[in-house]
Amino acid sequence: MLDAVDLTCEAGEIHALVGENGAGKSTLAAIAAGELSADTGEIERNGRIGLVHQHFALIDRLCVWENVVLGREPRRLATIDRGAARAFVRDLGERYGLDVDPDALVEDLPVGIRQRVELLRELARDPSILILDEPTAALSPGEVERLFSTVARLTQNGVGALVITHKLDEVFAHAERVTVLRRGRVVERRPVAEITRDQVARAMIGGDIPSIPSHQPTNGAVVVRVEDLAVPGAIEHLSLHIAAGEILGVAGVEGNGQSALADALAGLTPFRGTIDRPAAIGIIPQDRLLEAVIPAWSLVENAMLGRERAAGNGSWRIDRAAARAQCTAIVERFDVRTESIDAPLATLSGGNQQKLVVGRALIDNPAFVIAYNPTRGIDIGATATVHGELLAARNRGAAILLVSFELDELFALSDRIVVIARGALRGEFTDRHFDRDAIGRLMVSA
Amino acid sequence: MKRESMKALLLGTLGVVAAMSLAMLASHVSPILGFNAFFYGAFGGKQEIAETLASTTALLFPALGIAIAFRAGLFNIGAEGQLLVGGLLAGWIGTRIEVAPALAIAAIFLAGAFGGAVWGAIAGWLKAARGANEVISTLMLNFIAASLALYLVTGPLRAPDAAGPELSLLPHAYWLPTLLPQTRATIALPIALLLAFALRYVLNRTWFGYRLRAAGEAPEAARRAGISLSRVALSAMAWSGALAGMGGAALVAGELHRFNTQLSPGYGFIAIAVALVGGLEPLAICVAALAFGALESGGLALQAAAAVPKDAIHVIEGLLVFALAARRYLGARGATTQ
Numbered sequence: 001m002l003d004a005v006d007l008t009c010e011a012g013e014i015h016a017l018v019g020e021n022g023a024g025k026s027t028l029a030a031i032a033a034g035e036l037s038a039d040t041g042e043i044e045r046n047g048r049i050g051l052v053h054q055h056f057a058l059i060d061r062l063c064v065w066e067n068v069v070l071g072r073e074p075r076r077l078a079t080i081d082r083g084a085a086r087a088f089v090r091d092l093g094e095r096y097g098l099d100v101d102p103d104a105l106v107e108d109l110p111v112g113i114r115q116r117v118e119l120l121r122e123l124a125r126d127p128s129i130l131i132l133d134e135p136t137a138a139l140s141p142g143e144v145e146r147l148f149s150t151v152a153r154l155t156q157n158g159v160g161a162l163v164i165t166h167k168l169d170e171v172f173a174h175a176e177r178v179t180v181l182r183r184g185r186v187v188e189r190r191p192v193a194e195i196t197r198d199q200v201a202r203a204m205i206g207g208d209i210p211s212i213p214s215h216q217p218t219n220g221a222v223v224v225r226v227e228d229l230a231v232p233g234a235i236e237h238l239s240l241h242i243a244a245g246e247i248l249g250v251a252g253v254e255g256n257g258q259s260a261l262a263d264a265l266a267g268l269t270p271f272r273g274t275i276d277r278p279a280a281i282g283i284i285p286q287d288r289l290l291e292a293v294i295p296a297w298s299l300v301e302n303a304m305l306g307r308e309r310a311a312g313n314g315s316w317r318i319d320r321a322a323a324r325a326q327c328t329a330i331v332e333r334f335d336v337r338t339e340s341i342d343a344p345l346a347t348l349s350g351g352n353q354q355k356l357v358v359g360r361a362l363i364d365n366p367a368f369v370i371a372y373n374p375t376r377g378i379d380i381g382a383t384a385t386v387h388g389e390l391l392a393a394r395n396r397g398a399a400i401l402l403v404s405f406e407l408d409e410l411f412a413l414s415d416r417i418v419v420i421a422r423g424a425l426r427g428e429f430t431d432r433h434f435d436r437d438a439i440g441r442l443m444v445s446a
Numbered sequence: 447m448k449r450e451s452m453k454a455l456l457l458g459t460l461g462v463v464a465a466m467s468l469a470m471l472a473s474h475v476s477p478i479l480g481f482n483a484f485f486y487g488a489f490g491g492k493q494e495i496a497e498t499l500a501s502t503t504a505l506l507f508p509a510l511g512i513a514i515a516f517r518a519g520l521f522n523i524g525a526e527g528q529l530l531v532g533g534l535l536a537g538w539i540g541t542r543i544e545v546a547p548a549l550a551i552a553a554i555f556l557a558g559a560f561g562g563a564v565w566g567a568i569a570g571w572l573k574a575a576r577g578a579n580e581v582i583s584t585l586m587l588n589f590i591a592a593s594l595a596l597y598l599v600t601g602p603l604r605a606p607d608a609a610g611p612e613l614s615l616l617p618h619a620y621w622l623p624t625l626l627p628q629t630r631a632t633i634a635l636p637i638a639l640l641l642a643f644a645l646r647y648v649l650n651r652t653w654f655g656y657r658l659r660a661a662g663e664a665p666e667a668a669r670r671a672g673i674s675l676s677r678v679a680l681s682a683m684a685w686s687g688a689l690a691g692m693g694g695a696a697l698v699a700g701e702l703h704r705f706n707t708q709l710s711p712g713y714g715f716i717a718i719a720v721a722l723v724g725g726l727e728p729l730a731i732c733v734a735a736l737a738f739g740a741l742e743s744g745g746l747a748l749q750a751a752a753a754v755p756k757d758a759i760h761v762i763e764g765l766l767v768f769a770l771a772a773r774r775y776l777g778a779r780g781a782t783t784q
Contacts, residue, residue, distance in 0.1 A: 266670070268669070268670060283670065285667075285670050287666075290664075290666050290667065291666050291667055291670045292667055292670070293664075293667060294660060294663050294664040294667055296663065297663070301656070304656065305660060305667065305668070305671045306670075306671030306672050306673075308653040308656045308657060308660075309653045316652045316653065316654065317651055317652055317653075318651055318652060318653055318656060320651075
């Protein structure tokens with residue numbers, strides 16, 4: 001995973017560690033924090049290194065203070081001194097500007113607050129260095145700002161912060177130094193003031209960023225119409241429409257009704273209201289490994305999923321030759337890099353798996369496509385392929401619903417953006433005139 | 447991979463031999479004499495081989511059925527009840543119809559399949575419509591099946607001429623032809639083997655089998671691809687029950703020649719072990735069924751010749767499944783730490 005990597009993080013600095021997925025960032029973080037061990041080399045720690053995981057490691061059924069003091073509970077005889085624990089958590093929160101109710105249950109908290117709990121838990125252990133692994137992946141722009149002001153406060157107190165990210169905006173807005181990791185090696189390290197965005201991006205992928213097709217003018221009729229949609233517990237009174245040859249972007253913080261909207265449109269969840277859409281539909285699910293593929297199966301069998309009956313051509317039997325031809329077509333057209341179409345899908349990189357998923361959704365030129373975080377967790381090259389194919393499908397006249405937690409992705413692809421918050425649409429931006437600040441405010445509006 | 451499975455097979459065999467030796471020593475029997483008795487009982491002569499084949503057959507039908515459910519991600523532990531209901535319906539049909547023997551035998555097997563399918567489908571329907579856990583429902587349906595059968599054979603369906611609670615004897619012409627004359631090995635064995643090949647084909651080459659495997663392997667991905675998990679649960683449980691029910695029909699028409707509640711000494715449960723040892727692959731299950739069939743008949747001989755309780759054999763079968771489950775669990779853990 002890693003090869004002869006050296007890295008220093010100094011007290012009081014914000015150091016950004018960037019690289020594509022699979023470059024070894026998380027591995028490096030885990031080694032630094034002592035969760036994994038390196039084969040060779042050494043780690044010198046002045047004090048404790050705390051690690052805030054990308055996927056939170058909190059116990060949902062416990063409350064905030066219980067999570068924070070877990071493993072170092074203040075004791076009174078054989079019991080936990082609850083009063084002391086609560087006071088400790090409250091003081092810690094005040095000291096770092098992390099405002100959380102100590103008695104709230106973690107499972108009731110939104111993602112941004114859960115992250116504060118994660119931070120508190122690490123801060124309770126008095127780290128000299130804090131590593132944040134992709135801390136902004138699930139945050140709204142407002143929460144991102146808030147997080148970085150907290151990090152700034154930490155560094156003022158002499159804590160060093162190592163922020164792992166692949167968002168270059170964050171690097172240039174907040175970090176003092178940047179280290180670029182590619183395929184387990186350090187390829188660039190400089191103060192942020194001495195390097196440009198373009199140089200960092202090129203260092204990350206080791207070449208030029210592939211270009212994607214432009215938005216061709218299309219003027220299609222409305223093919224998807226949603227009127228007064230309601231999904232219990234998730235969506236109320238939502239109406240929208242998508243025209244042929246249009247990408248409608250849905251901006252919002254995770255957990256504000258996007259999944260219910262996509263599931264209702266896909267026919268996977270019961271709803272009230274009307275949905276008028278074409279029968280032929282291509283779906284790119286949000287969780288690749290859980291919802292889109294069967295990792296242990298071959299590419300051929302995965303390419304068949306959802307089309308297995310069509311692969312039988314009306315008989316009970318699966319036409320293997322046709323299924324293989326179909327898989328080969330997807331692999332070639334969507335640039336899926338594999339040694340063989342009979343290899344288990346799990347042997348492919350995340351980006352290549354995702355290209356197969358996207359290819360499966362688009363190969364039949366469906367009139368309507370639902371793409372849910374279509375590039376989450378994949379590298380820049382694969383992202384460019386997926387973006388290019390979505391735009392190509394749009395230019396061919398497909399109506400596309402694009403749900404994404406990355407505003408940059410929405411801005412790059414959408415013809416129109418709607419903002420969803422608490423299960424309702426809060427605003428609409430047309431003609432590719434997108435205002436990042438306004439969208440960010442609407443995302444957290446009540 | 448191949449080497450790995452060879453190693454597993456060798457270790458498994460050694461483990462069984464060691465466990466059996468311990469059981470013999472605990473019963474103050476020399477393992478040499480004990481194994482001699484065991485192998486003689488399993489393969490020593492025409493009669494012994496036939497006994498082994500009969501046990502193999504009785505285990506193979508329900509094991510194949512269990513594999514269908516397991517491959518669909520459903521833990522069907524109700525094969526015993528499905529086998530009993532299938533046997534009941536088969537034994538009843540067999541005494542009610544008067545047609546050519548070949549037709550009658552076909553009708554008996556169909557009735558067995560139908561009875562088992564209905565019993566399996568109840569659990570499948572409960573799962574599909576209400577989300578009821580199939581482990582609980584199939585387990586409970588075993589008790590219901592046993593009570594229902596007991597009620598019917600002691601009451602409404604009891605044979606007027608019978609000494610005990612049982613149905614009438616099938617006409618001699620409907621008895622399954624034997625493979626070896628004057629033994630219990632019948633043509634039910636080749637029927638079960640044919641079913642194993644058919645099942646392999648269905649699982650691997652048809653879209654029905656594909657959907658079933660997808661639902662078992664990755665239910666969420668299957669659901670999102672438009673596969674109805676309810677329909678898979680219902681049909682997988684029905685087919686699973688149908689195969690177990692055919693096993694009941696084979697026992698009725700091939701061994702007892704009538705239905706009574708003593709039809710199965712727990713074949714439906716041992717078949718779970720057979721299906722697991724066979725890795726849920728139909729052809730490997732045939733081999734596993736033969737091994738368990740030999741353990742059954744050899745164990746009986748061991749008990750008769752050397753007073754090693756037959757339960758010791760069941761303990762060993764249990765240990766085998768336990769070891770397999772542990773291996774799978776440890777294997778899965780090894781894979782995730784990669």
